[in-house]
Amino acid sequence: MSVTAAAPASETGAIPAQRLKIVVAVHGIGDQVRNGTILGLVAQFSRNYGREVRVPLGRFDAGTVPLKLGGDADAQQPFAFAEVHWADIPRSAVRRGYLLEETKEWASRAVERLEGTTTGGESGVNYHLASRVVEEMVETIGLLESMMFLARKAGLWDFSLNEILSDYINDVQVVAEFERMRDRIVGRFHSLMERLNAAHPDADIYIVAHSEGTVVSFLGLLKAMWEKQPPRWLNQVRGYMTIGSPIDKHIVMWSDLFSYGGACAYAPARKIKWCNYYDFGDPVGFKLDTARDWLERKGVTAFDFTSDDDHGFSRYYMPGKAHNDYWNDSTVFDHFIDTVVKEPSKHTKPPRNKSLVWLVTYLVSYGMPLMLLLAGVYAVERAVLEFNQMSVLTGRLIGDVAGVAFLMAGLTLLARIPRLVNPRQRGSKKWIGIAIMLFCAFSALYWRCASVPTREALAALPGFLLQQAGLVEVDEAILTAATIGFVCLLSVVVAWWSRLQPRAGMKPLLLWGGGTATVMILVLLKHKKEDPPSIWPVAMALAGFLALWWLAALLFDLIFVWHRYIRHEAGPQHLRQIRK
Numbered sequence: 074m075s076v077t078a079a080a081p082a083s084e085t086g087a088i089p090a091q092r093l094k095i096v097v098a099v100h101g102i103g104d105q106v107r108n109g110t111i112l113g114l115v116a117q118f119s120r121n122y123g124r125e126v127r128v129p130l131g132r133f134d135a136g137t138v139p140l141k142l143g144g145d146a147d148a149q150q151p152f153a154f155a156e157v158h159w160a161d162i163p164r165s166a167v168r169r170g171y172l173l174e175e176t177k178e179w180a181s182r183a184v185e186r187l188e189g190t191t192t193g194g195e196s197g198v199n200y201h202l203a204s205r206v207v208e209e210m211v212e213t214i215g216l217l218e219s220m221m222f223l224a225r226k227a228g229l230w231d232f233s234l235n236e237i238l239s240d241y242i243n244d245v246q247v248v249a250e251f252e253r254m255r256d257r258i259v260g261r262f263h264s265l266m267e268r269l270n271a272a273h274p275d276a277d278i279y280i281v282a283h284s285e286g287t288v289v290s291f292l293g294l295l296k297a298m299w300e301k302q303p304p305r306w307l308n309q310v311r312g313y314m315t316i317g318s319p320i321d322k323h324i325v326m327w328s329d330l331f332s333y334g335g336a337c338a339y340a341p342a343r344k345i346k347w348c349n350y351y352d353f354g355d356p357v358g359f360k361l362d363t364a365r366d367w368l369e370r371k372g373v374t375a376f377d378f379t380s381d382d383d384h385g386f387s388r389y390y391m392p393g394k395a396h397n398d399y400w401n402d403s404t405v406f407d408h409f410i411d412t413v414v415k416e417p418s419k420h421t422k423p424p425r426n427k428s429l430v431w432l433v434t435y436l437v438s439y440g441m442p443l444m445l446l447l448a449g450v451y452a453v454e455r456a457v458l459e460f461n462q463m464s465v466l467t468g469r470l471i472g473d474v475a476g477v478a479f480l481m482a483g484l485t486l487l488a489r490i491p492r493l494v495n496p497r498q499r500g501s502k503k504w505i506g507i508a509i510m511l512f513c514a515f516s517a518l519y520w521r522c523a524s525v526p527t528r529e530a531l532a533a534l535p536g537f538l539l540q541q542a543g544l545v546e547v548d549e550a551i552l553t554a555a556t557i558g559f560v561c562l563l564s565v566v567v568a569w570w571s572r573l574q575p576r577a578g579m580k581p582l583l584l585w586g587g588g589t590a591t592v593m594i595l596v597l598l599k600h601k602k603e604d605p606p607s608i609w610p611v612a613m614a615l616a617g618f619l620a621l622w623w624l625a626a627l628l629f630d631l632i633f634v635w636h637r638y639i640r641h642e643a644g645p646q647h648l649r650q651i652r653k
Contacts, residue, residue, distance in 0.1 A: 091150055093276040094414065095137070095269055095309075098156045099262065101284025101317065101396075102244045102357075105160035108133035114281060115154055117406040118142060118414075122150065137269070153273070157265050159258040159289060163247040244285045245319075249327040255292075262293035263304070270306035279312040279414055284357055284396065287318035291364075292330065298339040298375055307339070312413040313347040313376070316399040317358030324363050336372030346413045347378035350405050350424065353387045353640045354395035354434065360385055384408070387426045390433050392635055434640070438632045442485075442625035446478040449621035453594055456614035460598055460606055469524050476523025477531070480560060481590070483515030485626050487564035488582055492571040493633055504637075512564070516557045528553045533596040535559040563589060582626055587619050594618075 096118065098110040111133055119126035122142035132138050133156070141149040247254050269278065282290040290313075297307045324331055351358035360383040368376060388402060389395035399405055404424045411421040451474045458470070490508040520528075532552035563585055570581040594615060598608075 091148075093139075093151045093153060093273055095153045095155065095273060095276045095278045097265065097269070097278060097280045098154070099280065099282035099286035099290045100156065100158065100160060101282075101286045103160070104164060105158065106130075107158045107160075108156050110283070111154045111156045113400045115140070117400075117403060118152065118410060120403060121407055121410045137272075153276070155265060155269060157262045157286070157289070159261055159286075162254050162258055163244045245323075248285055248288055249323060249330065258289055259293045259296060262289060263297070266293075266297075266306040267304065270304070270309065274305065274309075276309060277311045278306065278309045279314070280310060281314045281409075282316075282318070283399065284317045285319065287315040287320055288323050291315075291320055294345075294375075295331070295333065295373075298337050298373065299333050303339050307375075308341055308343075310345050311343070312409070313345050314409045314413070315347070315349045315361070316405065317351060317355050317396050318349055318361060319357050319359070321359060321361050321363040324367050331367065333371060337374070339373075339375055341375050344377040345375055346382075347376045348382045348384065348409050348413060349378075350384045350386075350399065350409075352389050352395040352398070353385060354389055354392040354430075356393055356635070356639050357396050384423045386424045387430045387434070387640075388424060390430055392434070392438070392640075435636075438636075439629075442629045442632070443478065443482055445621045445625035445628070446481050446485075447474060449618035449625075450474045450478045450481065452614040453611075453618045456611045457594065457598060460608065460611050462606070472522045473524055473527045476519045476521070476527070479515040479522065480519040480557070481622065483512040483519075484560050484564050484586060485582070485622075485629060486515070487512040487561065488567040488571070488586065489626060489630060490633070491568040493630060493637070512561065516560075519557070520553055525549055528556065530596055531593045532556045533593070559589075579623055579626060583619065583623060587622070590618075590622075591615060 096114055098114050100110040108130055112128065112130060115126060115128055119140070119142050124142060126140055126142065128138055128140070133154070137153040137155045140152045140154070142152055143149040248258065249255075266278070269276070280290055280294075294307070294310070294313075297304050349361050351360065361378075362380065362383065365378060365380070368378070384405075388404075389398040391398075402424070408421050408423055411419040451470075454470060454474050454477070487508050490504055494504045523531075529549055529552060532549075532555060535552070535555035535558070567581045567585050570585075574581070594611075598611065
């Protein structure tokens with residue numbers, strides 16, 4: 074593919090045979106370099122037209138940059154690119170401080186705001202519990218960020234999920250809740266569109282918006298449509314591309330932003346073709362069926378936007394990072410350019426799923442908490458063997474570590490899943506059944522993998538209870554079954570306590586489960602010499618095990634909530650129910 078520099082405006086010759094197409098970029102969250110979003114758009118558009126064009130960032134400082142794209146010199150399409158840059162407004166609020174709410178506090182209050190939109194408990198959601206779960210998610214993400222520090226230093230990857238979510242929450246606060254700053258942001262959108270109309274009154278305009286920028290551009294378009302005398306630039310808008318859009322969440326949670334009186338009277342001669350793109354791993358963007366419903370009820374006929382124009386897919390490997398991966402996905406931009414921008418339009422298939430993404434999303438993500446449990450159990454098992462001055466048999470050590478880790482995983486699943494779902498909600502009872510089946514499967518793996526001496530040692534506590542009940546002589550199989558039953562009962566107690574006391578968070582699991590695990594581990598210490606070795610290595614290994622178990626449980630909560638409420642859209646479905 075050849076690479077050419079941008080042609081100056083003077084080299085475009087006479088009036089082009091084709092109409093000028095202006096692409097307006099509206100960037101998303103975070104620290105955005107001025108005109109940086111345009112560079113990504115120029116790369117995608119020029120690649121699609123068969124000739125990659127590189128434009129220095131400084132060329133956009135003076136305004137729009139005209140380009141001719143296409144391989145055939147006689148049929149090249151004239152383009153111009155411009156950007157609505159608004160990142161400096163929320164960033165200045167963050168830098169000043171003492172203005173925006175703290176991230177975790179604001180996130181929990183967002184749940185309270187959502188609760189205020191429902192009446193009579195019709196939603197069936199435990200909002201108090203949901204608020205605490207949101208707080209735990211923010212804490213977990215912050216903890217994972219700290220753990221990724223070494224990976225960044227080693228140059229393995231440089232990705233900050235915590236930064237993405239914090240920037241998103243800060244920008245949402247500014248756009249949704251601070252009216253004066255929101256008016257300044259939308260005002261920049263209108264000012265740019267007015268300048269484009271004055272300079273190119275006959276050009277076609279295509280808006281490409283990302284993340285919170287979709288809300289900014291949508292509010293700007295609606296404001297123009299509801300004016301008594303709609304601006305002339307509105308008739309020039311031909312296409313609207315939204316990627317990773319949270320418009321639906323804004324319509325439900327900040328309905329006052331969309332409280333336009335009466336029906337919309339604006340009726341264009343040519344509708345604006347709207348295409349929305351979202352990845353299932355993106356925590357911000359979803360389908361926009363609530364937006365379509367709102368447009369229909371308000372009588373807005375300016376958009377050509379049906380359910381067939383909502384394109385959801387699973388293409389990006391890193392959850393959260395998927396929110397920014399659209400810019401590197403040529404398939405997404407090719408679909409919009411071919412079907413909306415080009416005339417005559419081409420038939421291009423919508424973006425499809427990538428098969429390996431499913432493997433990474435489920436097996437790798439849920440494998441991480443299990444690996445943490447394996448590491449914690451290994452540290453304790455090794456410390457106990459060294460304390461007892463026993464030889465380390467690799468086969469037995471691997472089996473014992475795997476078996477005990479499986480049992481702990483089953484306990485964690487059965488204790489945490491009932492806290493994360495509401496059994497009274499439709500479709501949630503199946504998760505309780507899944508938790509029970511997984512507990513049984515992990516218990517069977519414990520029975521199969523752990524050695525007989527280890528199972529007998531861990532059965533000391535339930536065996537003592539059986540002796541107190543009068544069952545003195547029991548074999549190893551009954552003791553193992555008693556251990557599994559005791560762990561199951563412990564899981565139920567922890568789950569019940571967690572639902573009754575949502576603010577307790579991880580304390581029930583660590584107090585009850587951690588205390589019982591500590592007793593079982595101490596039972597394994599059987600050194601009988603007069604001068605036993607130091608117990609501090611065992612104590613340190615036990616503390617490390619409890620810390621890793623706590624992290625594994627938090628990580629499982631985060632992954633489960635991510636898959637259920639984001640990837641499988643249980644959260645957006647609930648928002649749609651509230652809206653209805």
